[in-house]
Amino acid sequence: MSVLKRLWPALVGIFSILGLWQVLVVVTGVPGYVLPSPLSVLHAFASHQQLLWHHAGITVIEIVAGLLIGCISGLGTALALARFHGLRRTLLPILLISQAVPLFALAPILMLWLGYGMTAKIVMATLIIYFPVASTCYDGLRQTPQGWLDLAQTLGADRRRRLLRIQLPAALPALASGMRMAASAAPIGAVIGEWVGSSQGLGYLMLNANARMQVDLMFAALLILVTFGVALYFTTDAVMRRLMPWHEDRTGATS
């Protein structure tokens, strides 16, 4: 009941836009292969369910795998940078340069190297979130309040325990925003990968539907992508909240 109460303003907004869209299509008489109405998108969704879910499954696996690998390796890099001072001078410039490489331009090369299968898409999704996650986590690890570091020193903490028991938990809020950002960026990587070259996945389906003027099917695929993107964002947010029951968060997704 209270969930519905909180959600209804958002629902009113969403349905107003959908209503406006439907009216616009009906009034202007724009052809369905240019802009399908929400109702015809819904119809396409219902009549191509099996096709859509098959391709969605592929894309979801790519996104989730990319997200997990990207977050874990990003966090690992940040921890290594914070722990080993010597690494910074070697690794930080490389990270910076790699960030300047336009990842979209890399997609064709990844296809060339890794083929048309899922691997190239997972790598693409991983790459797109790896650097931002690594850099937000590293920033978070460096910004531990001095008072806690003083305390750790006088309590005789070694570097490893100071990192894991003080700096890492202190960085969790920063880490959470990195993860939320990653959750919304990972689908982009996977879909771009599919656009460049693939035989399955929602990106492939959309490109294919577009070529055949099945714009309603394209929108239906987009609907799945959006829904999954939102679900992923809220799941990530919920996981991060579970990790920080002590944290008073006013910048999260639901507040």
Add this chain to the structure above:
Amino acid sequence: MTSLGFSLSQARLAFSGQWLFDGLSATFAPGSWTGLLGRSGSGKSSLLRMIADLPIPDTHALTLTTDDQRPLAGRLAWMAQQDQLLPWRKVIDNVLLGPALRGHPSAAQRQHAMTLLDDVGLRDKAEQWPKTLSGGQRQRVALARTLFEDAPVVLMDEPFSAVDAITRLELHELAARLLAGRTVLLVTHDPLEALRLSDRILILGGQPALLSDFEVPHGQRPRALDAPDVQRMQSQLVARLHSAPHANIEGSTP
């Protein structure tokens, strides 16, 4: 735990290219409580950090000698102005922070932490998050954490300044009782706090700053608030602090 005295000499600290103080020395008797006062910018907090070997940005040097000639590192406890409780550790786990940072707390240590929480009157809060506590309760947890370390030397940097006046007076009683027998160096802005808790009062002031003694009231600490000595000396101490030349840190040039 046996009492441990220590002394410092050749303490010097530069600020903006000038010596804020140079060649300071002082001796802290085993089990004594010393109140260190001075105006803002006198370098008293920096001096405390130097004794604790904590990082400070300015050029500094200090010779530290303990009564048993062994290093002080590992035998001092640090209490800062803020309680510095870690919000992601429950109250009991904050008391156990020391053992957790050096290894894994044992069941016996957990038991001991519980006893200390009992001593500070917070046994029932052991499994709560720090954010549910009041400022005074948080500072009591910090006191329990300090007690857990069982260090003979306790360095305190305005530890009671973040709580209201009544809570502060209660914390004085508690700290004086629980930290008895330890060598305590207490940096404070509060003349009353120094007069209640100190066996010896040192004032850091001048240009460059020197340490000077101020007579303390009779009687055992914590001294009663309404003791005539305490009341009279409070105004003398304020006057003394007021007349101490203000450390001129704005106009100095390298």
